Amino acid sequence: MPLFHRQFIAALLFACLSLAAQGQTLRIVSEAWPPYIHDDNGVLRGLDYETAQIVLQRLGVEVEWQLLPWRRCLMALEQGHADGILDIFRTPEREALMLFPSEPLSQIEFVLFYAKANPHPFQRLTDLRGLKIGVSPGYWYNNRDFRESELFTREPAPSHAANFGKLVRKRVDLVINDRRGGRFILAQTGLDEHIRHHPRVISRDKMYLGLRRNAGLDQLAQRFASELRRFKHEPAYAALKARYNSPDRTRLAVQPPGKTANH
Structure with missing residues (x-):
């Protein structure tokens, strides 16, 4: 088989594998950190969660979300139990394990x-x-x-x-x-x-959606960054930011001063 044909078939197979990977449910973990992502009576909300969810929906990507303590988030990604981690800082050490879209979610x-x-x-x-x-x-x-x-x-x-x-x-x-x-x-x-x-x-610092390296998610990282930049210029994103910059005083499970609690 001519070299050109072999290269073309290899490129076609790579594209198909990438599309297949993008068609699977993406498993994303994060730690609860209002107002970026948190559990509101069983419903996930937050500036970066809702931003990422909108962007990924536009890209046709289904997502399974899970909130964990931060160290467990890092372990889940490292061990391959998660495909991505929401709101992570970009460091040289982490770049060895993760892909970082060029556009951050928040500063x-x-x-x-x-x-x-x-x-x-x-x-x-x-x-x-x-x-x-x-x-x-x-x-x-x-x-x-x-x-x-x-x-x-x-x-x-x-x-x-x-x-x-x-x-x-x-x-x-x-x-x-x-x-x-x-x-x-x-x-x-x-x-x-x-x-x-x-x-x-x-x-x-800046917070990103970190994606697991060597998992066929390279194209997704590029598409996510492009769509995220586009969304940030829309009125819907401005309204989302305004909503989370002015929080309602809805109570969380934290004891007021003077009461005891086990932490």
């Missing part, structure tokens, strides 16, 4: 939250000496000095809301979280009356 800013009853002035890293800071296990903070500092201790919590609950009970001194996400959670739990955040930004 975020990490800041330090404090209890009004127990404020801790913060201007520079040395101001954190001896403090206990609530963090999310497995999260990447795009500030090497903060990430590797030994001036303070890190206290993980099972959820973002639990971190804020510990803050008002003085079990941690500060909590690091995304500005938008933190404000949304505080409004939902009623803790916005008790917690504020410092204006200084610890780190800025």
Whole structure:
């Protein structure tokens, strides 16, 4: 068989395999992180979840969603139990395991939250000496000095809301979280009356839909980025952002100050 024919058949087979892979149900995991993705009485909602869902529907891709603790999300992707992970930061280490569409879902800013009853002035890293800071296990903070500092201790919590609950009970001194996400959670739990955040930004980063590498999803990553950019220029996306920038104070399962809870 001539070389040209063999190359043509190989290319055709590759295209068919890619289309077949895209025709399968895509398994995507993420951790609950309002307002980007969360469970609202059994219904998934959130800025990035709804954005990704709209884009994938336009591409004709069926999706199976699952919320897990963050470390389990990473393990599921690494072990091949998931095809994608929603709202993950792009790092050189992760690029060895994942494909990242060129367009991010969201851009975020990490800041330090404090209890009004127990404020801790913060201007520079040395101001954190001896403090206990609530963090999310497995999260990447795009500030090497903060990430590797030994001036303070890190206290993980099972959820973002639990971190804020510990803050008002003085079990941690500060909590690091995304500005938008933190404000949304505080409004939902009623803790916005008790917690504020410092204006200084610890780190800025972008969140992506990470897809499992070597799983025939390369074309999907390119198509997702293209359609996502298109959707971001539509009025529907502007309305979606506005809705999640102004959260309703619907209560989550977080204890108010003065009550005990096991976290």
